[in-house]
Amino acid sequence: MRVKRLQPMAARARRRYVEAMFQVLGRALQAVSEVDANVQGEARVLPAGFMFEMKVMPRGSALVVEHTGEGRFRYHGSSAPKPVNLSIQFKHLAHAFLVLSFQEKTSVAFAHDRMLVDGDISHAVRMTRILNRLEAFILPRVIASRAVKQYPANLHLPEKLLSGAKIYLNVANQFVHAVRA
């Protein structure tokens, strides 16, 4: 039997995908928090100045957003300007890829021990709900229902705001199929 070696191309592509996806999510999080009352309601409970980070262990890509108050988020790119309050860390790039390519729901990834939470659990619960809501916004319905436990019924958001993200995601989606195959 021939031993299939890990293709460095695929690994690199996966890394780039996760990086790009973090950027999409970060920007979308900021955008959605400016218009969606539901996300604002969830986020408002977080302290102002609250730093949230999602990253890949051990030193991989990261996504940092700050709750600036009133339910609004600001995207900080991949590094935090001050100590983070809550960090959700994927144990491996492959696990981040599973979640960010919507093959595994965030809650399932928690159930599968794919991620570690460093910080207040109640804040992690809240951020998970916000990310679920976000995924429902930026993903085509068929993919979103795979990514979140329930697809929310009440989504109202200016289409143009998120169309950019959606176009990007179409590309990403084709990429997922190519990499998965």
Add this chain to the structure above:
Amino acid sequence: MPSYYEFFCPVKVIAGKAALEHIPYELSGLGASRPLLITDQGVRAAGLLDPVMAACDEGGLRIVTIYDKVPPDSSTTVVRDIAAIYRAEHCDSIIAVGGGSSIDTAKAVNILVSEGGEDIAAYSGAGILKRALKPFFAVPTTAGTGSEVTSIAVITDTEKSVKLPFTSPFLLPNAAIIDPRMTLTLPPQITAATAMDAMTHAIEAFTGMAKNPLSDAYATAAIQKISGALLTVMAEPKNATARLELAQASTMAGIAFSNSMVGLVHALGHATGALCHLPHGLCMSLYLPYALEYNLESIREPLGELLLYLEGADTYAATPPIRRAEAAISAIRRLRDELYQRCRLPRTLEETGKVTRSQLNTIARRALDDGAIIFNPKEVTYEDAIAVLERAWHQPHPVA
């Protein structure tokens, strides 16, 4: 079937007749000889320390000192005080005798005496500990919490009035000693409430998002034992065989949920317990059927399977597959009605007399912030939580 799972339980289970008498041998096997015993006033008053002390004495093991003032909600100050005693008395191991609070306290004390320092808050969180702690045994005196096999401890920070969680595989005791003598005198209502806590652990583990074949095996066996033994114990409190069945079931359910997590019942129960000062087991019994009804369409298949363990093969076989999940919930309701008859264990929020309708909003909001909600098989919104609470408020069936 999950596409991926993890399962871990390195606790040696020492269970059955004369189990306490194994403590001296087991402790010496870990190279320890100067244990500190941690317990509470209730345990001491019930005379439960006597068999433990006698077993150690006869076995040539001297308990160096006893701390017997663990409060029901243990705090950072208590942990610091006990650690100071441990150090002053040059102890080399810990034996916790009690319910969830004593065992959780002992876990936290073990962090301080092993890692050093005075401030337990510095170790709060997950994955902070990187090496094994001092030898530690747990002797549960309630059959419910499962703390003897869980890698988590919750301690209240009295100054900041927050609950600090500690999670690490190193918090697990080296051994859990399950001796029927320790639960023989447990009063009826506490017996019932703690058994329903264990039942809830098993059912939420089996129907939750992180269920897996190994935890399923523990969960189903636990449910079968509780269904078989609980009413026997209620009728004959001194029945040692049935008591041991409940105690083992509690440990098995603990192993199941510490690997598969819990869900909505616990999220609502944690919020209610903290706000209304109701015992944890009682809260579990209160919410169990209503939360299962809420989750029903997401858990129909696994819940239906549980009918076999709740009611036995004949009922299971006689119930059409599409009715089994509902039949399982009915079985739980009947068990609660029976417990209400025997010891007045409340079935609704109203029956507790300690919850007001105006508190439901707060309970719902806090439940949504509870970590257990992540693993509930169905998404829960604030409105959903309120709807479950409204159902749990009032008994929808004729009161027996």
